[in-house]
Amino acid sequence: xxxxxxxxxxxxxxxxxxxxxxxxxxxxxxxxxxxxxxxxxxxxxxxxxxxxxxxxxxxxxxxxxxxxxxxxxxxxxxxxxxxxxxxxxxxxxxxxxxxxxxxxxxxxxxxxxxxxxxxxxxxxxxxxxxxxxxxxxxxxxxxxxxxxxxxxxxxxxxxxxxxxxxxxxxxxxxx
Amino acid sequence: xxxxxxxxxxxxxxxxxxxxxxxxxxxxxxxxxxxxxxxxxxxxxxxxxxxxxxxxxxxxxxxxxxxxxxxxxxxxxxxxxxxxxxxxxxxxxxxxxxxxxxxxxxxxxxxxxxxxxxxxxxxxxxxxxxxxxxxxxxxxxxxxxxxxxxxxxxxxxxxxxxxxxxxxxxxxxxxxxxxxxxxxxxxxxxxxxxxxxx
Amino acid sequence: xxxxxxxxxxxxxxxxxxxxxxxxxxxxxxxxxxxxxxxxxxxxxxxxxxxxxxxxxxxxxxxxxxxxxxxxxxxxxxxxxxxxxxxxxxxxxxxxxxxxxxxxxxxxxxxxxxxxxxxxxxxxxxxxxxxxxxxxxxxxxxxxxxxxxx
Numbered sequence: 382x383x384x385x386x387x388x389x390x391x392x393x394x395x396x397x398x399x400x401x402x403x404x405x406x407x408x409x410x411x412x413x414x415x416x417x418x419x420x421x422x423x424x425x426x427x428x429x430x431x432x433x434x435x436x437x438x439x440x441x442x443x444x445x446x447x448x449x450x451x452x453x454x455x456x457x458x459x460x461x462x463x464x465x466x467x468x469x470x471x472x473x474x475x476x477x478x479x480x481x482x483x484x485x486x487x488x489x490x491x492x493x494x495x496x497x498x499x500x501x502x503x504x505x506x507x508x509x510x511x512x513x514x515x516x517x518x519x520x521x522x523x524x525x526x527x528x529x530x531x532x533x534x535x536x537x538x539x540x541x542x543x544x545x546x547x548x549x550x551x552x553x554x555x556x
Numbered sequence: 557x558x559x560x561x562x563x564x565x566x567x568x569x570x571x572x573x574x575x576x577x578x579x580x581x582x583x584x585x586x587x588x589x590x591x592x593x594x595x596x597x598x599x600x601x602x603x604x605x606x607x608x609x610x611x612x613x614x615x616x617x618x619x620x621x622x623x624x625x626x627x628x629x630x631x632x633x634x635x636x637x638x639x640x641x642x643x644x645x646x647x648x649x650x651x652x653x654x655x656x657x658x659x660x661x662x663x664x665x666x667x668x669x670x671x672x673x674x675x676x677x678x679x680x681x682x683x684x685x686x687x688x689x690x691x692x693x694x695x696x697x698x699x700x701x702x703x704x705x706x707x708x709x710x711x712x713x714x715x716x717x718x719x720x721x722x723x724x725x726x727x728x729x730x731x732x733x734x735x736x737x738x739x740x741x742x743x744x745x746x747x748x749x750x751x752x753x754x
Numbered sequence: 755x756x757x758x759x760x761x762x763x764x765x766x767x768x769x770x771x772x773x774x775x776x777x778x779x780x781x782x783x784x785x786x787x788x789x790x791x792x793x794x795x796x797x798x799x800x801x802x803x804x805x806x807x808x809x810x811x812x813x814x815x816x817x818x819x820x821x822x823x824x825x826x827x828x829x830x831x832x833x834x835x836x837x838x839x840x841x842x843x844x845x846x847x848x849x850x851x852x853x854x855x856x857x858x859x860x861x862x863x864x865x866x867x868x869x870x871x872x873x874x875x876x877x878x879x880x881x882x883x884x885x886x887x888x889x890x891x892x893x894x895x896x897x898x899x900x901x902x903x904x
Contacts, residue, residue, distance in 0.1 A: 388732045397717050418674045426739045429680040430711040435693035437595040440604060447583050450615045518879035529875055532821055538884045539816045544875040544891040552823045
């Protein structure tokens with residue numbers, strides 16, 4: 382049996398073989414004992430795995446695990462958060478306005494003496510983000526509908542900045 | 557929706573509440589699907605600490621991207637895809653899923669699996685479920701990251717070849733040969749483990 | 755007397771030379787020698803334009819560590835230029851892709867990306883000799899790579 386035939390046998394098992402090739406594989410299974418044995422082995426393994434995924438016990442308490450997630454969510458920039466609660470926003474809008482004004486002042490200072498914006502992985506970057514990491518990039522998108530994603534590989538000393546209006550169209554490996 | 561309603565609410569209701577900024581609703585979603593997301597991270601990383609970190613990162617990303625969730629799949633499936641991608645990124649960063657060794661190149665070009673004798677008996681027959689799961693876990697641990705990942709995505713996540721090729725950023729042919737090798741190796745390992753037990 | 759005069763001339767000349775050297779060294783301190791490249795990213799082993807050369811190994815290695823969806827990288831354009839402290843240079847890398855680089859001092863640069871005469875965005879970042887700045891926009895399969903040269 383050739384490697385190609387073996388892979389077609391597997392594709393047949395997985396239901397991924399084009400219909401026009403199915404008949405050929407069925408004939409091979411009828412005529413070739415080795416092919417039939419291999420097919421049985423692949424089928425047994427597939428079945429054993431599909432029905433018996435190892436069970437993994439979760440090692441932490443619910444509260445501890447959640448508290449770490451909640452902390453990270455609370456640290457997110459407001460614009461990175463999924464959506465702000467309307468009532469909360471209404472209550473706090475005067476404070477937000479003041480905070481916004483302060484942020485704009487900070488931005489002006491930062492652009493005069495560029496500080497940095499740190500990102501451990503791909504993340505949305507807003508021009509108002511402030512960081513104490515002086516080597517990190519400060520990124521400004523010139524178009525209103527466009528966002529910038531940054532990725533820093535500190536070990537390589539490489540910074541990637543991608544400007545895009547649509548995160549999904551960017552040739553970047555994200556989900 | 558108040559906190560006491562969360563346990564009875566559907567995932568969809570909770571997602572909509574979380575989109576409005578309701579952290580309590582999101583906490584309920586985490587509690588419901590935490591085990592599955594963590595288990596997927598463990599199966600890919602084979603390391604509990606990495607799995608905890610990556611699963612938490614997945615939940616944070618999930619929160620950030622709730623608006624993008626279109627209810628086309630279940631919330632659990634959507635979250636699982638997020639954690640899978642984070643694990644793949646981490647494996648890539650650690651260079652654990654690249655073709656590097658000559659041995660692996662040989663496997664992927666169809667050299668080694670040809671030499672493996674076909675397993676004619678079913679090594680999983682007459683085994684109790686827990687025993688079988690434990691053996692599968694041991695066998696999975698012996699595969700390379702690239703082979704185990706393909707197996708996990710195909711057999712446990714039921715992803716198609718095309719989806720795996722996109723997620724792993726490799727050709728469909730590579731997915732097929734990795735899957736073929738991984739299955740054959742698993743069969744051989746399960747037989748070995750059976751012999752050891754006897 | 756002649757010897758004393760010659761000695762004085764020699765010392766003066768040396769002093770002038772040293773002063774000039776110091777001034778030029780200080781000026782050169784703030785200068786940046788930069789290399790900007792427009793690089794094509796592709797999953798094809800050979801690019802459609804067969805005239806393109808693969809990127810240098812060190813850049814390729816760095817690019818492969820980034821979460822970009824390509825396996826292969828080829829140089830479309832490469833421009834080397836000097837940038838004095840506080841100086842700005844506009845560099846055209848293709849018909850549609852231009853960059854503007856400003857030397858902010860202390861090895862810090864401001865890179866402005868321009869696509870089809872429209873400013874896409876601006877990045878301010880330290881660019882020491884070991885560092886590389888990679889920028890791109892939209893769904894393009896070209897990236898701009900900026901780094902210091904020796």
